[in-house]
Amino acid sequence: MKNTFGSSVTITIFGESHGPAIGCVLDGLTPGLEVDEEFIAKLLSRRRPSSLIDTPRREPDNFRILSGVFNGKTTGTPLCIMIPNENTKSGDYLFGPARPSHADLAAHIKYKGFEDYRGGGHFSGRITAAIVAAGGVLMPALNSLGIYIGSHISVCAGHTDRDFSEDEGILLEEIKALNDKNFPVLSDETGEKMIASIEDAAKDHDSVGGIVKTAVLGFPAGVGEPWFDSMESILSHALFSIGAVKGVEFGKGFGAAEYRGSEFNDLFSLDGDRIVTTTNNNGGINGGITNGMPVTFSVAVKPTPSVSRPQQTVNFLTGKEEELEIRGRHDPAIVRRICPVIESMTAIVLADALVTAYGPQVLVKGKAIWNTDL
Amino acid sequence: MKNTFGSSVTITIFGESHGPAIGCVLDGLTPGLEVDEEFIAKLLSRRRPSSLIDTPRREPDNFRILSGVFNGKTTGTPLCIMIPNENTKSGDYLFGPARPSHADLAAHIKYKGFEDYRGGGHFSGRITAAIVAAGGVLMPALNSLGIYIGSHISVCAGHTDRDFSEDEGILLEEIKALNDKNFPVLSDETGEKMIASIEDAAKDHDSVGGIVKTAVLGFPAGVGEPWFDSMESILSHALFSIGAVKGVEFGKGFGAAEYRGSEFNDLFSLDGDRIVTTTNNNGGINGGITNGMPVTFSVAVKPTPSVSRPQQTVNFLTGKEEELEIRGRHDPAIVRRICPVIESMTAIVLADALVTAYGPQVLVKGKAIWNTDL
């Protein structure tokens, strides 16, 4: 389905970096969800470049909701959000020399030379603003059901943040704190080291990658499908659609390879009436279906490909090798700005999975449906 | 779409571990593909337990093609493969105590108690035989287009295999050799150590996990979509549908976090007329679209959850904690048997992506379409 994703709640994205506007259409929404434009603006501001460590391109993100909202609430019909592009400097972009680690060459072959190459066109990270705006529609609905999504930069430029707490009460506080942070880390001390290293890279006209870790709290057990629509499948599908992502793992992920089964297995126990696991190595998902524990996953983010250094490349117009020095405005690390994108993608996937499992009213009624439904 | 996957070429799976049969329906196939039942049987035999390190459950996998093949070739209409279940011992399975790291509890909540719990029911790894059979239909077609898929156990039980060669000629030989191996590793010496460690785990009534690395050679550039149907998205979607998979990464994957952009970027150069990259840290995919280099990815496989040791759990019928000792027949490591499953999933995804990009005839005509299509 190319630029449309989801089963029951779907998102369709459109736009190019230097075209008139980007945006998205959310469909299958429950009618009656409150749409908080201030929250959307706040979430967009977390994604917006705002400091020395981000690109100097500043977009006001003056989004406009074109449809699907009436009297401040979703109508249940398609909700289109448009975000005009305002701060575009197309002159910075060349057509021909393929920027290394960018989509230029692949796009040129796929689109037969008709691609809008300015600023990466439809491949631009700019499009993620539309995804964040969509996340901003769904996140408050999830929160109102007791579902919270938070992410932190767990690894960046050689520094490692501490882990999420295993205590759900503390985890909730951590998530809420991260949602308010400009540079989302659990240890601000480590965060400062990361920022310093990012600034170092920027001074070297270079960039760094990182790992983002996400936790979802309060999501009900029993959601997802055994095979092709396992929660891991649909979450990874959504997460890998973000350009810079090169890895996704759930729970212990690649670390699982080092365990024996007797150590890795999450043993079941009772916490009052609730069935919990004593560890959460599976990241809250068994057999593709949520088990009621926090859903946890990590996302590997490659270093920003645009570095202002001479790089060898091939010009696909001339068919010859040449040296390229990328100009334009770029992020030395997108690991900070990608956090709200990951959270928004997660919100979209989880809302979709809930509606598939329990019907559209679940986004309003939450526990009243999923608990009595057994 | 739950048990159906794909855009142009789709697979629908069905079956339970202890029901009458499992199987799949492949749709959207190009008419005229030769169906090599011997090859399918051979691929199934690579997945079948066959040694000390696998489960003692032995299934002959006497698959039967019910439709979609006429005079030995695909008709273009749905191809249904049925594999009867023959060697079932349902008495080994209990209903109530949730097996740790299994789907039992999650399934019980999702399916409201109506799940077929015998041998994991629809969650059983048994279903992967249908996926392998489907892979066996598509793999020869890909091979005939010069596309080769191979995988090796890169990490298992503390041992690490050597990497795929960066030379494409050698890589082709490696893939062909792996496709013929019962225990697919590049270094047989390392493989023997892995086997010994798996046997050790089995003797301890325990299990081990591992990492499988896959390479695809000869896949054309320009296939995939920018966002939701990026090659990473659809490959990871398919790979995470396999029960034991907890991580997927492309190219350097999580290792990318340690690089600076200037080091990580794959520089373009010319190899004769062909544009190549001097490294392949992105795993052959830029911006979600193939760039013509080998597509490489790794899959994290958790240790088999079924270990014949006492484990604490909760019985969801009684609502009480209890100790569980799993009986039945299990694999101390599924990392060997999962290789043809990963390769088959990959074949299905790549065939689908090719048909989406170039139309159904591409599976017959290959280069004649994708090269002249520009």
Place this chain on the structure above:
Amino acid sequence: MKNTFGSSVTITIFGESHGPAIGCVLDGLTPGLEVDEEFIAKLLSRRRPSSLIDTPRREPDNFRILSGVFNGKTTGTPLCIMIPNENTKSGDYLFGPARPSHADLAAHIKYKGFEDYRGGGHFSGRITAAIVAAGGVLMPALNSLGIYIGSHISVCAGHTDRDFSEDEGILLEEIKALNDKNFPVLSDETGEKMIASIEDAAKDHDSVGGIVKTAVLGFPAGVGEPWFDSMESILSHALFSIGAVKGVEFGKGFGAAEYRGSEFNDLFSLDGDRIVTTTNNNGGINGGITNGMPVTFSVAVKPTPSVSRPQQTVNFLTGKEEELEIRGRHDPAIVRRICPVIESMTAIVLADALVTAYGPQVLVKGKAIWNTDL
């Protein structure tokens, strides 16, 4: 999606007239639905040729449920039904001369000569047995929610049956009576005339068409979508997938062209607390969404294309005109046998629409969900 249909509850069909078996996979089913194999057999028997006016090919339709049912109830995982082909006489079929009004030529072009031409292959009406079997799984679930589907032959061979009653109580009795009839008409006297005319056509080695009218009683208001998934859209999509169908209309259908708005509009009134319409010219659907009145539609069925008379055609192997006299076993009228197919398709579409609107549990809980959901 070619051979898969539906949004939440989906059906995938496979098989050829003269292959080993036909069948279908139902996915997205609510767990816990009772599966009544006797009812399925009875519904299949209504589709089976059984009299002078049907084809002499007799298939026992010994269907087998391969998956998705456990202890007599749906598990919620894919339910595969296989029906072996037993009574095949492939020798009757020629390859080359395109049978008029059949798919032979179109299929030959589409499938590049690789089609299974025997008995129409995948195009055969034989495949509808799988659809009826699927309907047989869902119909009892709908009935238990108070939803009833009935159809009668309203026009055949120049004879016109009387209309369904506008009184819902009488309509229910009519539907129940039709469901038990071998030749479903409201007026048996008219039915006998139809049968006599069909027999006349058979004696002339000819065939006749007809119109089937269907009514759905008890379906809740508020189901369907405004545009692309209007109830008319998805029902017509399903109905036109049946080979012989050349027209679908809802309510007054084509007759609407003769009305003025003031006459055609269905006025709203109260029947106790319930909002009803005083007429039902819209066939229970406004703006693509059900309004709580009976859903009514008519289906035009063309005369069976296979007539045992000399017909002019072109042989696509030789590229020359020739005269063709079709042999084999054929129905002089499929209008009788198509009724359970239409009802089954309707049941599949309605079950799907209900689950999309209210979540999977609606197929068990019905009114308890759709009434309190407002």
Place this chain on the structure above:
Amino acid sequence: MKNTFGSSVTITIFGESHGPAIGCVLDGLTPGLEVDEEFIAKLLSRRRPSSLIDTPRREPDNFRILSGVFNGKTTGTPLCIMIPNENTKSGDYLFGPARPSHADLAAHIKYKGFEDYRGGGHFSGRITAAIVAAGGVLMPALNSLGIYIGSHISVCAGHTDRDFSEDEGILLEEIKALNDKNFPVLSDETGEKMIASIEDAAKDHDSVGGIVKTAVLGFPAGVGEPWFDSMESILSHALFSIGAVKGVEFGKGFGAAEYRGSEFNDLFSLDGDRIVTTTNNNGGINGGITNGMPVTFSVAVKPTPSVSRPQQTVNFLTGKEEELEIRGRHDPAIVRRICPVIESMTAIVLADALVTAYGPQVLVKGKAIWNTDL
């Protein structure tokens, strides 16, 4: 998929009658298609009310392409067209009394009272402007491949237009002439009578329905699928998504019921090298697949529900019966304005079916692909 339709080329629509804007997103487009904004404007003008027989609401339809076009050509990435709503008079609309034959009540139940009721909201015929704009993108591409789509008002207010010619050369001229007509009929004399009758109905504060007949010339044989994605299925799905449509028939349609098979069957013959049929009772489709003859179908359009006369209804806010007199601006007959909508829907479906059958490049290369592809 609710507001998204199509397999390979998809359209997503959004908007409400009185919201900020309506629009659509086209995805899966071949890169390099010329986008002719003047043609889009012309097609929109055919849909726009422009005479005594249409609603006095006049919208300039100043559409804006937000994405997917670069240097006047499609890029292959999503093409979003936005059309602002400018001439809105929301004060005319009441909430509570269900307008007969409108979606008000059904929508109120479906959307739980959160629907945007002004001017029918998302149900408004206004949305069809977005569909026509999408058609305006695809129609020139089809024309350049030799595929032409035309429709005429075959029945309106008791008057019947003459039929399309069976001669393909004449048919082409008829289609071209119809595409330029403000009131598309083959016999302008009959058209004047229709207009007079529509004006009569308008004077009576009433409305009329009609039948629109469409012909597609030049579409290749071998496109479509045997069952669920038969050409009839996907065309009717699209056509029934238009609010006022209550019937769709192909070829002879409901008239087929009156034929015997020996009369109805379209006999094959040779026209030079080309295999044709001597009649076209099947409307160019056999077994769901095109046979190379013109694709013909008729669409039944109900009388505009909004009539400015007192009508009995129920107010769903008070739960009481009341008399309603609809104000606002309405069409006495939408049969004229619906023609470009039907043609646009047809263009979208045919472009999608072509791409599914032959790959995206077919929209540029046409015969060069579909003729040599055998």
